[in-house]
Amino acid sequence: MMKSIDxxxxxxxxxxxxxxxxxxxxxxxxxxKNREKRRRxxxxxxxxxxxxxxxxxxxxxxxxxxxxxxxxxxSSTRDVAGPGxxxxxxxxxxNIETIENGSDHNEKAIAANGNFIGAQISQSPSKSGMxxxxxxxxxxxxxxxxxxxxxxxxxxxxxxxxxxxxxxxIIGQGQEMLSPEFVGELNxxxxxxxxxxxxxxxxxxxxxxxxxxxxxxxDIAIQPILxxxxxxxxxxxxxxxxxRSKEKAILGGQAAVGAxxxxxxxxxxxxxxxxxxxxxxxxxxxxxxTPEYVFExxxxxxxxxxxxxxxxxxxxxxxWERGKWSGRIGxxxxxxxxxxxxxxxxxxxxxxxxxxxxxxxxxxxxxxLISAPSFRNWAFELQAGLEFNISERWxxxxxxxxxxxxxxxxxxxxKYDPIEGRYDSIAGESVLKEQFLHIQLGIQYKW
Amino acid sequence: xxIDSHLIAxxxxxxxxAQQALFEACFPFLMRTCRIxxxxxxxxxxxxxxxFYKILKGLPSWKQHMPFENWAKRxxxxxxxxxxxxxxxxRQQQQMSPEDIKSLEQKVxxxxxxxxxxxxxxxxxxxxxxxxxxxxxxxxxxxEGYSYEEISNWLEMKQVTVRWHVWEARKKLAAxxxxxxxxxxxxx
Numbered sequence: 001m002m003k004s005i006d007x008x009x010x011x012x013x014x015x016x017x018x019x020x021x022x023x024x025x026x027x028x029x030x031x032x033k034n035r036e037k038r039r040r041x042x043x044x045x046x047x048x049x050x051x052x053x054x055x056x057x058x059x060x061x062x063x064x065x066x067x068x069x070x071x072x073x074x075s076s077t078r079d080v081a082g083p084g085x086x087x088x089x090x091x092x093x094x095n096i097e098t099i100e101n102g103s104d105h106n107e108k109a110i111a112a113n114g115n116f117i118g119a120q121i122s123q124s125p126s127k128s129g130m131x132x133x134x135x136x137x138x139x140x141x142x143x144x145x146x147x148x149x150x151x152x153x154x155x156x157x158x159x160x161x162x163x164x165x166x167x168x169x170i171i172g173q174g175q176e177m178l179s180p181e182f183v184g185e186l187n188x189x190x191x192x193x194x195x196x197x198x199x200x201x202x203x204x205x206x207x208x209x210x211x212x213x214x215x216x217x218x219d220i221a222i223q224p225i226l227x228x229x230x231x232x233x234x235x236x237x238x239x240x241x242x243x244r245s246k247e248k249a250i251l252g253g254q255a256a257v258g259a260x261x262x263x264x265x266x267x268x269x270x271x272x273x274x275x276x277x278x279x280x281x282x283x284x285x286x287x288x289x290t291p292e293y294v295f296e297x298x299x300x301x302x303x304x305x306x307x308x309x310x311x312x313x314x315x316x317x318x319x320w321e322r323g324k325w326s327g328r329i330g331x332x333x334x335x336x337x338x339x340x341x342x343x344x345x346x347x348x349x350x351x352x353x354x355x356x357x358x359x360x361x362x363x364x365x366x367x368x369l370i371s372a373p374s375f376r377n378w379a380f381e382l383q384a385g386l387e388f389n390i391s392e393r394w395x396x397x398x399x400x401x402x403x404x405x406x407x408x409x410x411x412x413x414x415k416y417d418p419i420e421g422r423y424d425s426i427a428g429e430s431v432l433k434e435q436f437l438h439i440q441l442g443i444q445y446k447w
Numbered sequence: 448x449x450i451d452s453h454l455i456a457x458x459x460x461x462x463x464x465a466q467q468a469l470f471e472a473c474f475p476f477l478m479r480t481c482r483i484x485x486x487x488x489x490x491x492x493x494x495x496x497x498x499f500y501k502i503l504k505g506l507p508s509w510k511q512h513m514p515f516e517n518w519a520k521r522x523x524x525x526x527x528x529x530x531x532x533x534x535x536x537x538r539q540q541q542q543m544s545p546e547d548i549k550s551l552e553q554k555v556x557x558x559x560x561x562x563x564x565x566x567x568x569x570x571x572x573x574x575x576x577x578x579x580x581x582x583x584x585x586x587x588x589x590x591e592g593y594s595y596e597e598i599s600n601w602l603e604m605k606q607v608t609v610r611w612h613v614w615e616a617r618k619k620l621a622a623x624x625x626x627x628x629x630x631x632x633x634x635x
Contacts, residue, residue: 005617005624006589012570013590018478024492025470031496032503242623 007322030150041377045312047333052271056259063227063261226264233257236442238401240280250280250438254313266321268328276311276334278407283316306341309407317383326387328399336377383440397442450515459506470499476516477523483586484527486575494530498523498554524591528601531583573623577616584609585616 238252258272317330385399450472455493457465478495485491502522574582586603587593588609594612599606 005620008624009570009574009585009620010590012565013479013483016479016482016571017475018482020471020474024474024478024495026468027492028496028499029467032466032500035500161530162492218474 038377041335048333049273049314051442052273056271059261060229060259063229174406208243228262228264230260230262231257232260232270232272232396232444233447234274234442234444236397236440238278238438238440240438250278252276252278252280252438255436256313256315256435258315262321267318268319268321270316272315274313274315276313278309278311279307289359304341308340309336311335311379312337315383319387321387326389328383328385328387328397330383330399332381332383332401334379334381336379379403379405385440387444393446395444395446397440397444399440399442401438401440403438452511455506455509458503466503469503473499473502473516473519476520480520480523481527482571482575483581484524484531487578494523494527495584497530498526520591524587528583531579532602548585564622569598570620573620581612581616581619584612585620589616599618 058377084158128291230434234254234256236254238250238254240250254274254276256272256274260268260270313332313334315330315332317328319326319328358385381401383399383401385397387395388399389395450469454465454469454611458469477498478491481491481494481498482488485494502519505522509515574586577585584598587601588595593601595606595609599609602609
């Protein structure tokens with residue numbers, strides 16, 4: 001009977017049967033549990049990442065808003081001091097002298113100024129201005145810039161003879177207005193330097209200096225700490241500490257993007273997230289020979305040797321900056337997202353009489369993604385090191401990284417027990433458990 | 448198969464006993480599918496575990512009017528194909544000339560064989576001996592009844608490539624059948 005190939009294969013496959021055993025269910029159950037656990041961890045990881053982003057965003061908004069307030073405060077202080085005066089080469093000693101002698105001098109000046117101004121006012125306006133400035137220099141009471149201001153004020157005061165009376169009135173008003181009550185009012189309103197519509201006389205100028213002092217020189221002790229935010233990109237390579245476990249080597253690299261807050265006092269803290277890879281001669285993760293003794297001695301088994309481990313990383317660090325150098329410490333949680341490795345399956349048969357005679361040897365090596373055993377996914381590194389600023393944007397980092405307990409290992413390895421008819425769970429070996437100390441070199445770019 | 452909505456509801460609530468009952472009920476046809484599309488029984492078991500996990504996750508989307516076996520089988524095939532896609536050799540696709548495509552349908556009709564008594568396990572072994580992609584495509588076309596278009600969309604490849612793989616599988620299987628027939632004749 002002629003039959004198409006398709007039909008023949010279809011019929012045969014429908015007859016295909018495989019006996020059920022409860023071992024299949026236990027195996028499937030263990031897989032389900034592992035997948036559920038991995039899913040929960042992944043969800044947890046994303047919650048942590050989301051939390052970190054929210055905390056960063058809130059911190060950034062908070063820090064920048066307080067920075068703005070400070071900026072606003074500084075700019076308003078400068079406005080009060082007056083545009084010219086903020087740049088004055090301020091002579092503190094002279095001002096202290098002014099404060100100490102102020103009352104005495106001003107009393108004299110107030111008493112004398114009526115005659116003095118009256119005498120000078122009759123001369124030409126420019127000369128009277130110069131003369132007034134010269135007197136101030138002789139008395140060594142005010143700074144150079146004040147002299148410029150004084151000159152300007154003298155020009156304003158240089159009024160024609162017929163206005164002498166009105167000038168006297170202005171001086172009188174000035175004395176009246178510079179009473180302690182009035183100065184208090186002005187201080188509160190922040191309008192000390194310039195009183196709109198009122199020309200300044202020499203006495204006022206003296207008082208202006210006295211009044212301005214507390215505004216001009218705020219107490220340094222209560223200055224707030226300013227924070228500066230930078231976005232950073234970091235690349236680094238990692239290897240094991242030379243001289244330790246020579247037979248095994250690790251090489252790794254990582255790339256991360258993060259944010260760093262630097263305080264005006266040098267303290268800094270930062271977070272970052274990215275990808276890390278670890279590769280090297282890790283050694284066996286699983287090695288299970290199963291010897292059998294029948295007519296000959298037979299040994300079968302497999303070795304699982306990981307070659308590359310991929311991680312999602314997040315980093316939290318803090319430190320102190322002094323000039324170009326900084327010291328830092330950090331914590332880096334790592335989540336295993338994938339692993340590749342070599343599976344070496346082997347079978348050796350030796351003579352029972354003479355173990356040195358190998359009857360047969362079969363060996364098969366396959367490389368690819370490791371998915372059979374479930375791994376411990378979480379690891380973390382403790383870091384401590386130094387940073388050096390090579391330019392305004394570039395910074396190099398050298399640090400030690402310590403991974404307690406090694407990188408990863410299979411949590412359970414399911415092995416079928418034919419006598420009991422079930423799968424036994426055996427914990428696997430950790431990768432690089434003796435290789436926990438590494439040197440990490442990195443470079444950071446500030447955006 | 449004793450699968451009802453009550454059992455499904457319990458499975459959704461993650462009751463292990465119910466999940467075990469569902470696993471036992473599905474095992475014959477799921478394991479059969481896994482064995483056909485795997486290189487060995489170890490791989491078949493791995494597919495079975497992953498596929499059954501996906502079936503459990505997908506249970507809330509199952510509707511009562513759907514035949515459960517077909518629905519579960521489809522999820523299992525999806526899981527197998529997903530795993531297959533991740534492998535490197537999936538990228539190695541065959542290229543065919545237009546002449547080859549024309550002659551293809553004629554050639555396929557040639558593969559008609561007598562019905563020799565060949566064990567199902569033996570035919571499974573032949574299928575597993577085929578190149579992986581060829582075996583998978585032949586299985587989807589000849590055993591599951593998917594059309595060339597469906598397979599080409601599913602595996603993201605050209606229809607002619609799918610046709611070529613089916614033809615290649617038939618050719619190789621026919622050669623195996625021929626060999627068996629000849630040996631039978633010799634024995635007679």
